[in-house]
Structure formats: structure tokens, C-alpha cells
Amino acid sequence: MELFLQQVFNGIMLGSTYAIVALGLTLVFGILHVPNFAHGHMYMLGAYVCFFLITIFGFAYWPAVALAAILLAVAGVILEVLVFKPLRNDPGFNPLIAALGALIILENVVVVLWGPEGHRIPNPYPGIIDFFGITMSVQRLLVIGMAAAMIILLQLFIKKTTLGNTIEAVAQNKEGATLVGINVNFVSAMTFAISTALAAIAACLVAPIFMISPSMGALVGMKAFVIVILGGLGSIPGAIAGGMILGLIEAIGGGYFSAAYKDVFGFGALVLILAIRPTGLFGKEIKGR
Amino acid sequence: MMNWLKGNWFYLLVLIIALLAPVVITNRYYSQVITMSLLFAIAALSLNLILGYTGQLTLAHGGFFALGAYGVAIMTYTLGWNFWLALPLAAIFAAVVGFLVGMPTLRARGSYFAIATLCLGEIIYLIAGNWIEVTGGHNGIVGIPHPSPIPIPGIGVLTFESQTSQYYMVLFFLLLTLFVMYRIRESMRGRTFMAVLCNEDLAESVGINTFRTKLLSFVVANFFAGLAGGIYASLIGSISPSVATVGLTFNFLMYVLLGGVGTLAGPIIGAFFLPILLEYLQFLQDYQMILFGILLIVVIIYFSSGFMGLYKKISNRIKKSKVGA
Numbered sequence: 001m002e003l004f005l006q007q008v009f010n011g012i013m014l015g016s017t018y019a020i021v022a023l024g025l026t027l028v029f030g031i032l033h034v035p036n037f038a039h040g041h042m043y044m045l046g047a048y049v050c051f052f053l054i055t056i057f058g059f060a061y062w063p064a065v066a067l068a069a070i071l072l073a074v075a076g077v078i079l080e081v082l083v084f085k086p087l088r089n090d091p092g093f094n095p096l097i098a099a100l101g102a103l104i105i106l107e108n109v110v111v112v113l114w115g116p117e118g119h120r121i122p123n124p125y126p127g128i129i130d131f132f133g134i135t136m137s138v139q140r141l142l143v144i145g146m147a148a149a150m151i152i153l154l155q156l157f158i159k160k161t162t163l164g165n166t167i168e169a170v171a172q173n174k175e176g177a178t179l180v181g182i183n184v185n186f187v188s189a190m191t192f193a194i195s196t197a198l199a200a201i202a203a204c205l206v207a208p209i210f211m212i213s214p215s216m217g218a219l220v221g222m223k224a225f226v227i228v229i230l231g232g233l234g235s236i237p238g239a240i241a242g243g244m245i246l247g248l249i250e251a252i253g254g255g256y257f258s259a260a261y262k263d264v265f266g267f268g269a270l271v272l273i274l275a276i277r278p279t280g281l282f283g284k285e286i287k288g289r
Numbered sequence: 290m291m292n293w294l295k296g297n298w299f300y301l302l303v304l305i306i307a308l309l310a311p312v313v314i315t316n317r318y319y320s321q322v323i324t325m326s327l328l329f330a331i332a333a334l335s336l337n338l339i340l341g342y343t344g345q346l347t348l349a350h351g352g353f354f355a356l357g358a359y360g361v362a363i364m365t366y367t368l369g370w371n372f373w374l375a376l377p378l379a380a381i382f383a384a385v386v387g388f389l390v391g392m393p394t395l396r397a398r399g400s401y402f403a404i405a406t407l408c409l410g411e412i413i414y415l416i417a418g419n420w421i422e423v424t425g426g427h428n429g430i431v432g433i434p435h436p437s438p439i440p441i442p443g444i445g446v447l448t449f450e451s452q453t454s455q456y457y458m459v460l461f462f463l464l465l466t467l468f469v470m471y472r473i474r475e476s477m478r479g480r481t482f483m484a485v486l487c488n489e490d491l492a493e494s495v496g497i498n499t500f501r502t503k504l505l506s507f508v509v510a511n512f513f514a515g516l517a518g519g520i521y522a523s524l525i526g527s528i529s530p531s532v533a534t535v536g537l538t539f540n541f542l543m544y545v546l547l548g549g550v551g552t553l554a555g556p557i558i559g560a561f562f563l564p565i566l567l568e569y570l571q572f573l574q575d576y577q578m579i580l581f582g583i584l585l586i587v588v589i590i591y592f593s594s595g596f597m598g599l600y601k602k603i604s605n606r607i608k609k610s611k612v613g614a
Contacts, residue, residue: 035400086590093346094589096403097546100539101585108578218535222411225404260419267408274405275393 040221
């Protein structure tokens with residue numbers, strides 16, 4: 001029982017980070033319809049920026065997280081303007097392939113600048129709490145708490161502010177939004193900024209727990225796509241639920257069956273779900289490309 | 290006959306150059322680079338079938354290449370079977386896996402299918418790295434024998450130890466693949482592939498079973514991906530999970546896109562000139578891949594039909610100016 005609860009706790013922690021990364025992706029993929037394959041690599045870049053802010057510039061942990069989020073928001077806008085904006089009305093796979101190009105550039109820039117080896121951010125909260133036999137490190141609890149806070153803030157922003165409403169308006173009807181005076185270019189850039197900032201925050205939160213390396217983004221990016229499809233395109237509750245499901249599948253599958261194959265369970269679940277519901281769990285019917 | 294020659298002299302010339310290449314190129318290193326380019330052209334051509342002619346972006350092509358490679362490695366090295374038995378079996382294995390996997394995933398469309406296949410490629414990579422008893426884990430399999438010699442009655446024995454013989458073997462398989470792709474393109478079946486590419490809903494409404502069409506295209510494409518992988522394992526002599534990484538899929542994708550998607554010549558041109566270009570950019574070392582990424586984005590934004598598209602545009606303009614004069 002204790003082992004089970006421990007795995008559930010780890011699963012929720014993993015699921016929280018997945019949920020934040022997937023939230024960012026569901027905004028750009030579900031709302032702007034940009035299959036941003038470089039999303040996981042923005043996450044990786046966020047972890048590196050945080051690492052260097054702390055180790056080289058001597059920032060404290062929280063200011064480093066905040067600055068990394070801001071810098072990555074800027075990087076997101078640059079990515080949108082340079083790579084995806086010229087392809088906005090392009091049919092088919094071209095945006096997807098451009099994203100692959102962006103991903104190759106990002107990963108190799110990091111390798112060239114900082115080497116392929118892994119790094120670790122010093123853990124700001126090394127304490128451990130023992131809760132009815134479950135070991136919880138403070139940092140892990142913090143991840144869960146921050147994830148919840150980010151989710152609530154994002155929900156409030158989109159539902160309660162005018163700026164947030166414009167994102168929904170563009171998602172529902174691009175022409176209509178333009179007609180009532182919404183600047184679609186601005187909304188696209190803003191959505192990208194929020195998306196990559198969320199990825200950066202998730203990366204900064206887990207960086208003290210796991211190693212950071214140039215290749216860390218690929219797998220997370222892929223998982224984010226799995227979650228977004230599990231939860232349904234553009235659905236924020238779906239992304240949260242999907243993140244938690246994937247985190248729990250991995251933690252329990254990895255704990256009880258085989259740690260080496262834990263990713264196979266998650267990806268296998270996606271393939272199965274697509275087989276049964278080709279547009280995802282909560283997805284609507286999509287038209288041909 | 291003369292008319293045929295007039296229309297196809299260029300292809301004939303290319304074929305003659307390809308047949309004479311080993312006589313001219315004696316440098317072992319260049320010879321190896323060219324043989325590998327031809328091999329990757331087989332994989333690129335098969336990716337073009339599903340992507341360029343049927344409009345489905347698979348991101349598991351490297352995975353199926355690896356299935357063929359591991360198939361041949363296990364059958365010839367571990368089990369000691371004859372290469373010429375192992376190669377078709379490995380290609381059929383890739384095709385069967387493609388069928389089983391295509392059944393569920395091809396129900397999904399567009400980006401959904403791309404992501405499902407991306408996950409599949411990753412699963413193949415993870416299994417290759419972790420199923421140590423069969424695949425050798427991350428160390429892979431070393432010491433895979435070269436293709437077995439073929440005895441020809443009355444003439445002697447055809448061996449594949451020299452680089453020249455390996456070159457001709459790969460060239461033979463490339464021509465075979467090209468021939469099959471050409472026949473598919475010209476057939477009624479091939480037209481249904483292209484109908485799915487143009488408009489899946491419309492194709493469905495005129496009575497084409499789009500799901501079966503996509504499945505057939507996917508299975509044939511994976512058969513040839515497995516074939517290329519099997520030859521690769523035997524010529525290189527060692528494999529590791531690195532052949533199953535998504536990076537290899539991206540390479541194939543780039544050959545097809547830069548050469549010209551939806552043409553027969555494009556993937557071959559891409560697979561041939563891109564590695565040579567990369568050889569010349571060797572001095573850039575780590576910056577090489579960054580340049581590669583930039584190139585990909587620029588091509589997608591400005592020349593999304595690749596080299597062949599550019600060529601067609603220019604030749605059309607020349608024709609027009611001739612008519613005008």
C-alpha cells in the first residue's frame with residue numbers, strides 16, 4: 001500500500017509538470033493550430049537559462065525562475081514571428097516541418113554553446129517530509145503547488161480579462177475576431193509567449209529534481225503532444241486531466257512493471273486511444289487538412 | 290525507338306553515369322558515401338510514396354528502417370541464416386508491423402497521424418535499447434556478416450566483399466524500388482493514392498476506400514524502408530539503437546522535401562546531394578546541424594516544392610519564352 005501511495009505521489013508530481021507543459025502546447029496547437037514540435041525544446045531552453053542564471057549570475061532560485069519565464073516568452077515570440085507566421089495560411093504539413101527545423105536548431109545551439117553533458121541545478125529546498133510512510137521532498141510538493149497556481153492563473157487570465165478573451169475569440173473564429181478589431185498577429189504572438197513561458201516554468205521547477213541536458217526536451221515535447229491529444233485539442237481541463245493520467249500511468253507502470261519501459265506505456269496508451277477515438281478523448285470532429 | 294530515346298535521353302545518361310561511377314571513383318571514402326546515398330535514396334523513395342503520393346506524414350520511417358536492420362542482423366548474425374533469405378523476411382516483417390500499426394493509427398488524420406507515428410518510432414527505439422537479450426541493448430549488434438555470396442552456375446560466384454560489388458548491389462535495389470514506385474504511380478491504384486492526397490473526403494465520396502488505400506501505401510512504404518534497413522545492417526556490419534532514432538526519420542524527410550515531394554526524381558536527388566553537401570560542410574562541425582535546421586525552415590517557407598519544383602518553374606518559364614518568341 002505504501003509503495004502504491006508513493007507511486008501515486010510521484011505520478012501526481014510528474015503529472016503536474018506534464019500538465020503545465022501541455023497547457024502551453026494546447027494553446028498553440030489547439031487554438032492557433034500550430035503543431036509546435038519545438039515546444040519540448042523551449043522547455044529544455046528554459047531549464048538551461050535558469051541553470052545559468054543561478055550558477056553564473058548568482059541569482060536566487062525564484063528570481064531566476066521568473067526571469068527565465070520572461071526570456072522564454074520573448075523566445076516564443078521570436079519563434080512565432082520568424083518561423084510560423086510566414087506559414088500561417090499554408091496547408092498541410094509545412095508548419096509541422098518548420099517546427100522540426102526549429103527543434104534541430106535549438107537542440108544544436110545548446111550543444112554548441114554548453115556541451116552535450118548533463119547539469120544539475122542545486123536544489124533550493126532539500127528538505128524531506130515523511131507523511132504516513134510516503135517520502136515527499138519539499139521541492140516535489142512545491143512542483144505540485146506551483147502547477148496548481150499556474151493553472152488557476154491561466155484560467156483566470158483567459159476567462160476574466162479582455163486580453164485573455166481575445167485568445168478565445170481568435171480560436172473560435174479568426175475572421176470574426178479580425179472584424180471586431182482584434183489584432184490576430186498580436187494574439188498569436190501573445191499566445192506563443194504564454195505557451196513558452198509556461199514550458200520554462202515547468203522546466204525550472206523540475207530541474208532541481210532531474211538532470212538537465214540538450215536532449216531532455218524531445219521526450220517531454222512528445223509527451224506533451226500525447227497529453228494534448230488525450231485531453232482534446234485546445235481544452236485546458238483536458239490538458240490537466242491528460243497530464244495527470246500520463247504521469248500516473250508512467251509512475252505506476254514504471255514502479256510495478258518495468259522502469260525501462262515506462263515511456264512505452266504512455267505512448268502505447270496514445271496509440272490505443274487514437275485507434276478507438278481518432279480525434280482524441282475529448283476532441284471534436286476535425287475536417288480534412 | 291528514336292522517339293523514346295529523345296524523351297528519355299537524360300535518364301539514360303544518368304543511368305550510364307551511375308553504372309560507370311565505380312570505375313571513375315576509386316577513393317574508398319567517396320565510394321562509401323555514394324553507396325550510402327543510394328541506400329538512403331531507397332528509404333527516401335518509400336517515404337515519398339506515403340507522404341508525397343498519399344499525403345500522410347509518417348514520423349516512424351526511421352523506426353521501420355531499424356526494424357529491417359535489426360531483422361537482418363538477428364537472422365544473419367544471431368541465427369546464422371543466409372542473407373538472401375533474411376533480407377526479404379526482414380522487409381516483410383517491417384511491412385507486417387506496418388500493417389498491424391497502420392490499422393489503428395491510419396484512422397487518425399493529419400497531425401494526429403504524424404504524432405501517433407512519432408510515438409511508434411519512439412517505442413521501437415526504446416525496445417531496441419532495452420530488450421538486451423535480442424537486440425544487444427544500447428551496445429547493439431556487432432559483426433553482422435556481409436551479404437552471402439550467390440553461386441551462378443557456369444560463371445562462378447557473385448561475392449559482395451568489395452566496395453564495387455556492394456555499390457552495384459545497392460544500385461540494383463534502388464532501380465528495383467524506383468521501378469516499383471513508377472509502376473505504382475502509373476497504375477489505377479496509384480491514382481487512388483493521389484486522390485486521397487488531394488482531398489480525402491472527396492475521394493471517399495466517389496467510392497474510394499480511403500482507409501484501405503492509405504493502409505496499402507503505408508505497408509508498401511514500410512516494406513521498402515525495411516529493405517533499405519536490412520541492406521544497411523549488412524553493409525555497415527554493426528547496428529545500435531541509434532538507427533531507430535527520430536533523427537534518421539528527419540533525415541529521410543529532408544531528402545524528400547529538399548529534393549521535391551511527390552516526384553520520383555526528387556527523393557533520389559535529395560538523398561544524393563544532401564549527404565555530399567553535408568560532407569563539404571564537415572568543417573563547420575557542430576554548427577553543421579544548426580545550418581541544416583535553418584536550411585529546412587527556409588526551404589519550407591520559400592521553396593516548399595523542393596528542387597524539382599524549382600526546376601519545373603524554371604523550365605516552364607523557358608518554354609513560355611520560346612513560345613513567345
